[in-house]
Amino acid sequence: MSAVADITSLEAQARRWRDDFPLLEQKVHGHDLAYLDSAATTQKPESVISVLGKYYREENANIHRGVYALSQKATHAYEQSRKKVADFIGAKSFKEVVFVRGTTEAINLVAQSFGRVFLKEGDEILVSAMEHHSNIVPWQLVTEQTGAVLRVIPMTENGDLDQDAYAKLLSAKTKLVALCHVSNAIGTVNPIKDMIAQAHAFDVPVLIDGAQGVPHTKIDVQDLDCDFYAFSGHKMYGPTGVGVLYAKEEYLERMSPYQGGGDMILSVTFEKTTYNEIPYKFEAGTPNISGVIGLGAAIDYVSQIGMDRIASYEASLMGLAVEKLRDVDGLRFIGEPKQRAGALSFILEGIHPHDLGTILDMEGVAIRTGHHCAQPVMTFFAIPASARASFGLYNNEADIDALVSGLAKAKEVFKR
Amino acid sequence: MSAVADITSLEAQARRWRDDFPLLEQKVHGHDLAYLDSAATTQKPESVISVLGKYYREENANIHRGVYALSQKATHAYEQSRKKVADFIGAKSFKEVVFVRGTTEAINLVAQSFGRVFLKEGDEILVSAMEHHSNIVPWQLVTEQTGAVLRVIPMTENGDLDQDAYAKLLSAKTKLVALCHVSNAIGTVNPIKDMIAQAHAFDVPVLIDGAQGVPHTKIDVQDLDCDFYAFSGHKMYGPTGVGVLYAKEEYLERMSPYQGGGDMILSVTFEKTTYNEIPYKFEAGTPNISGVIGLGAAIDYVSQIGMDRIASYEASLMGLAVEKLRDVDGLRFIGEPKQRAGALSFILEGIHPHDLGTILDMEGVAIRTGHHCAQPVMTFFAIPASARASFGLYNNEADIDALVSGLAKAKEVFKR
Amino acid sequence: MNELQELYQQLILDHNANPRHYGRLAECTHSAEGHNPLCGDQIFLELKIEDSCVSQVAFSGEGCAICKASSSLMTERLAGKSVSECKELFTLFHALATGEEDAAQDSAALGKLVVFSGVREFPMRVKCATLCWHTLMAAFENKNEVAVTE
């Protein structure tokens, strides 16, 4: 019952945080909204939303190329966000922070720009059995282009990666390991620091898909020593359409450009084009300026609360959720990993997840049902789909209770 | 003086439009802001700005994969924007509308996804001498990858494309023509309908870089019969980080996917991945949802005024600007094309454009100075940089007067 | 609760729990696969068509209650019908499920299938009810494509 004790002491502060999120005040089908789909996208605090409006009402201009005051302000705000990101994840320099659309684009960028330079026929890329499609398909595309081969780190029944198998898969042929920090489908927290060290023993760089890592835990890329770390703004209280690729300077310098266009060049003639310095070499065209500035505001928001406090609050909440759901008859967890963050997945006997999703929605409870863009995980557990509840810093015990009573309601509907 | 007569009759309505743009109310260095850099990015009407806030406060959820009410609302709003875009540019179907970050990404997408399938060694791609870097560098990258060759349609002294040379460049070797609708550097409106027809006579598809076309003229892609049309939201009163690739269905169907990840797949296993239908095949990962919805609001905004009215008002304004600038001693237009829209470029004898930019800024006049991401145009006119004034529907005679008197001020500063 | 009861009517729950015509045919002339990527519904439909009439039909696969019940009730309904009658039913059913037209007047023709009128209140579930019908149309054309509802 320690989880319950913790939660009560934390409940008060969480209630204050929740007030920062205007969307959560709405009623859905006459019920208070219990938003339990933060792994898909988080809600946004008022401070992030209003910075977007302020940007367009007071500061909007294109960046990097204007001498006038407005463009200068916009450029400053944009580059300040880059510094905030660098500080937030512990990067050595702002040069290691490339702004992209989201995790998916970050991984595609690495697959292409690293792949073209570093991969050749017969080389191996290791991914894990619990990856999101965004950390599978870009590698499949690059293997088609280069003749490199995709190998898969298997998963155990409880939803952890098989570390013995991983150790055996690493070899001189391995050219990259691409791995999620936290699984979006089942919530597993992978021992990435350890796995990175093992890969480095073979001189193999490691890309971490941090889409579900950054929102839930303090990241220090230098401590982790990862070579690439990718994440999405919209999953960490920031706007849609912006994300980050962190990459070590040595790799960015050696990688080929990704997209060509304005801002990523030093000089262009039809005969010869010289590329700009990093990180600009990888940011072609007008970026999502307001999105980047909004991401900066999101970082300000979570930093002010403190990632450690967020992590410990969410851990208590997760403990409570597991406790309460374990008591639900006919509920089976999909994956019970050693360490879990952000999301938990389950199925309810006799009720398809999709039907569950509809019934819960009628009760004001928003969860995700389906394959969560991780079909191989579904195949592994031999289910067509699962129900997933995932948490943000604004969730509380009432949300979990709404979920539990929604499940009871679903059973009622199906037992008529 | 007909331009002046026109303008006075239009001035009143323009004043009403201008009130829709909150940023334009600001003072810069104690002067009213004369924002003459819309070719870099336009300001946004209040209706676009507030739709972003409304989205995040009331509707935010990830799209396409949720059964709950909120996700349904967000999906609906996102897909409604796609329909608005299709209607706005006269596409046959929403399937021909792919959302991207901007013009630059749209062109890179075509270069890679069309290029991988349709280009081989010795094939020729035609671009023009007045292209933005975004319509040069992606093709340079793809020629490196495929062995295809870039050929350049030359320009005449006045800044029009050399149509005779174009006719001679087209051949059986040509696999694609990539051409701007309107030049961002000198404002030339190209006779694209005609040039497309000529290319089609050789069965050559044509990509139009419409970044500077869409904001200034009504587009009908079926009437133009272009195969690809690319544009940016932020240059047509919409948010940053969103743009559109229009492409004929037959090409989208045959092109290889661009980025891999969530949403662009039907099914994934480690052995085999099946791609989703168009346009989703080209939209990997969570898109810029709020950006897309904001673009829809921008389309609503300009449609309500009417693109034809905007075009004719801007034409009068341009006429007036040319008239007044012609009277400025020592001013030389860079390019005097037959038809000009949106932007005009000039230099002032004895004053570097960059110094001009700073002095004008102190007078509240925001223009762009530099190479405008079109270095080959600067090289052609043998100048290191130019000053560019560009217009939006909110500009008026007062803005032009502020520019003219700013030029006088610059001369004063330099004549001391 | 009313809308939910309307959606999950007893008949639907019953066909979900005990689907009719579930399985494979020994021999079939037409078949197709249907897939709803949103929720992972996936069904296989097999038909034996003789003299332009559906003489035998079976479905298999995985799906939510709406999808399974719709498949079950559809297959129950098809046996003996001519292909053109089936196509008319498709049109009626589609109108019913999407609520695009007032299908009430055709309730006689639809028979038991009106039980699905509740889905129109649940836009994200319409595809669950219509998946089997789209798959049927694909089977008639014997295209080797997967019918997709998204």
Place this chain on the structure above:
Amino acid sequence: MNELQELYQQLILDHNANPRHYGRLAECTHSAEGHNPLCGDQIFLELKIEDSCVSQVAFSGEGCAICKASSSLMTERLAGKSVSECKELFTLFHALATGEEDAAQDSAALGKLVVFSGVREFPMRVKCATLCWHTLMAAFENKNEVAVTE
């Protein structure tokens, strides 16, 4: 107008109109190219260094008034200075232009170069003033890289 006059002082306008040491050297021991992609400023710097001292210096290229005047005033200043003195001047000038430190106390050492103190009010123009100095540092190292200010 005050800030503008501060930026475009008579001395700057004069050196812009009549740049000193403009051209190429017949022979040089060190050289570098500097480039500011923002406005297209591009300068070439050539040095003859003998006994660790700058004996000759010349610049050429295209640039705005600030860039040209700064190059002109810099080259005027360098002749006869030792490499290490030049490096000290770079540090002082950089501090002056960026306004990061109060450079007033070093105005004696900077001499005429204090004329550029006005640029600190124009962040986008700081690079115009410092481009030639960055190029000088690159020339000392004789790296074959282009010095870039962005």
